[in-house]
Amino acid sequence: MASPADLGDLPPLNQSYRLKWVARAASWASNGWFTLPTVGPAPTLLLVGMETQELLPAGMPDFFAPLTLAHDGSECGQATDCDDPWDPLLVEMSQGGPTVPVTHKTRSDVGDYRVVVNLAGRFRDLHTMARECLEWTDPVPQGFFNMMIHRSD
Numbered sequence: 001m002a003s004p005a006d007l008g009d010l011p012p013l014n015q016s017y018r019l020k021w022v023a024r025a026a027s028w029a030s031n032g033w034f035t036l037p038t039v040g041p042a043p044t045l046l047l048v049g050m051e052t053q054e055l056l057p058a059g060m061p062d063f064f065a066p067l068t069l070a071h072d073g074s075e076c077g078q079a080t081d082c083d084d085p086w087d088p089l090l091v092e093m094s095q096g097g098p099t100v101p102v103t104h105k106t107r108s109d110v111g112d113y114r115v116v117v118n119l120a121g122r123f124r125d126l127h128t129m130a131r132e133c134l135e136w137t138d139p140v141p142q143g144f145f146n147m148m149i150h151r152s153d
Contacts, residue, residue: 119145
């Protein structure tokens with residue numbers, strides 16, 4: 001989980017900000033993404049957050065600009081077992097420079113930003129789990145992403 005220390009300093013109160021929020025219903029949950037940039041001719045992205053099944057809102061590939069986020073379906077880490085029903089997912093991030101891989105339960109620096117990933121994982125079928133976790137054969141949605149990104153200067 002993100003802690004207050006992960007947020008760094010609060011943005012100045014004497015500046016204008018523009019909250020961009022997208023919420024979309026999904027089959028059994030809702031998805032939400034937001035950005036908080038400054039207002040002005042050269043806005044600075046200060047804060048990003050998401051709690052969603054999809055990394056980006058559909059049709060909005062530049063939603064987090066100047067950051068790019070991508071997930072190609074890759075998993076990383078240990079395979080799922082009955083005691084840990086998450087397959088960690090690998091997300092690639094960049095701020096126009098080198099790509100930085102980030103994954104489940106990590107904190108990373110990407111360009112001028114600090115990334116706190118509470119969750120980037122694929123959860124396996126609850127029905128199978130209820131049958132004593134015999135096989136994980138029916139994944140529910142591809143992934144869940146719950147992360148916070150803030151400018152670190």
